[in-house]
Amino acid sequence: MTTISATSLVRARPTVRSSVRSKDPSLARRLPVLLLFLPPALLLFTIFVILPMGEAAWYSLYKWDGYGLPTQFVGMRNFEVLFKNSAFLTALKNNALIIVISILIQIPLAIWLAMMLAHRIAGVVLFRWIFFLPYVLAEVAAGLIWRFVYDGDYGLFASAAHLIGVETPYVLADKDLAIYAVLAVVVWKYFGFHMMLFIAGLQSLDKSVLEAAEIDGASGWQRFRYITLPLLGSTVRLSVFFAVVGSLQLFDLIMPLTGGGPFNATQTMVTFLFNFGVARMQVGLGSAVGVVLFVICVTLAFGYKRIFMRND
């Protein structure tokens, strides 16, 4: 879903323009091309995107264990059950929290690092590479590594706590702390990606504007606040967009870390879908989660695009 909305985002304007232009060349001339190139894409899109979405919406109205075909129609009951389920409400809250942390901590951190690493000075490539490394790592591998880091018996946390003589915290087993442990990993995992976006953004800035400001006596902060940041606006908006959509779909990092536990404290919508829909073989309920997730994703993605990215 991310890719679709992201590409449609990029394509949105050119298509408008081309549709205006395409009025004169006759359809007959374009028909062979259409017939040749449209069906494969359309077919794939239908099979892998449209059909599953429709199927999910259909399944969500049934009580179904995933075997054979759904037959037991229950109307909106899956949705009622869902919004009464405290674990799902926690999942919604966690998703919101992840978005907030991504925007308030991850992106400023990424901008700060990007500001330092956008210059062409010795060793800068090495640091970019180091900060980008977590993003390259597979999510499951990162989750497993951090599970070990947090381990209260043999992990890095245990050794560190031992060294300074405090009692070992079992962060992943603590229902109040676990979500923050997960958030730390999320920030660690993805800040490098946003940093790269900002570095690219910074490098494309017009240096003369900054120079002019410097000559006029603007301080470092003023230059950042009134020149760099506004000029970086489109990159920030894109970065926030990625952070929001990515946060909503967070799953593979959490499963090896906590599996959504303890007491569903680290559940997100997608881990909830897996734990309550797939693992319990309640495909109907799982589909209902999928539908809710889809509606939220689409609303946020298009709403965001409309409001914040109109001019990008």
Add this chain to the structure above:
Amino acid sequence: MFDHMKAEALLRSRFIARSAATGLALLIAAGSAAADTTVKWLHLEIDPNYLAVWKKIAEKYEAEHPGVKIEMQFLENEAFKAKLPTLLQSSDAPDLFFSWGGGVLKQQLATGTLMDLTEAMKAKDGAWLKSYNPASINGLSFDGKIGAVPYKMGTVSFFYNKQMFAKAGVDAASIKSWDDYLAAVKKLKDAGIVPIAGGGGEKWPIHFYWSYLVMRDGGQKVFDAAKNGQGEGFNDPAIIKAGEQLAELGKLEPFQPGYLGATWPQALGVFGDGKAAMILGFENTAANQRTNSGDAKGLDPDNIGRFAFPAVSGGAGAITDTLGGLNGWAVTKKAPPETLDFLAYLTNAENEGEMAKAGMLIPVAVGAEDGVTNPLMHQAAEQLAHSTWHQNFFDQDLGPSVGRVVNDVSVAIVSGQMRPADGAQQIQEAFEQDQL
């Protein structure tokens, strides 16, 4: 879910591609000698010693049956449970796979993805059928259909570290009631020893406590009534009392620190590393603690003792009632006929005897009993032989959706997150929802 759907669609397309490929291969191979059959065997065994025994049996079978290849496939326990429903309906379905019986197997059988083994077992005057302990066949039959080939029986009991018990001055032989047990936990705690290794992260290791307490408090009558939706169901006073007793245990903080995040292998490791005095585990805990311990040696077998889950004063259940597994090998509908032949071979008296000798299992094959030489396993076998009521694991017996709620509730109660009465109500609600 979109990913899941995509995966399914992908599997479908892969299937088409593969059928085309096999078609081609068949054309090419036409005329050559007998086609090879591969029997895909899906398991979740992690002990290399056990796997070696299986491998030996499979190789022997392959040698005796040219043209048949046994392919072992592994999935980790939790992944296995999660993936199976999708796997069974895909073209990648295994031919035989491990089953805990109970409601899960019943559901799989009802959906028609499994082969009904009744006819095959009853053929030739039931020669195959008669080769197993009748209780094992009964336990794997639903509505008159045999759903899996019996493989092993087991029972969950307490295992303890003898040295640690001695250090704390606890006598395991005197733990007969729940009060004795709580007193022992307190004594261990006072001696500075972690009383119990628990795997709260995976939840089901904790549901053994709740299950046993329900069995001891309510007995078979109360549990069967709840399971069949009669009377007060899971809100029965005896079941609520079981929850209260579990909460009482939890208040003593008997588990190792961080147990709420620990997996079952980690819990076994805690016990094997001598960091906790007890563990409520399967019959083969002695072997499993070795595999999962830090030094791969674990506790000396002589240092491990075993006692039955204590009785509850005034409870309807007896200390001789057992909770435990009855495992079998389920066969999928499209499995080649060689699968059945191989399973009959795998679970014949000779091979079950071999596996029993290796300390792997308590056999279900008639005539393999003598194989159980390991003293701890022998104790478990004795306990099973004299069992007054053998109950399958609750989370398997109650089916996937209710079973998972039982696991959640057990952990929530023992850690003081949920009141016992609320827990019972939550299970009852899940049960009612499942029945709709």
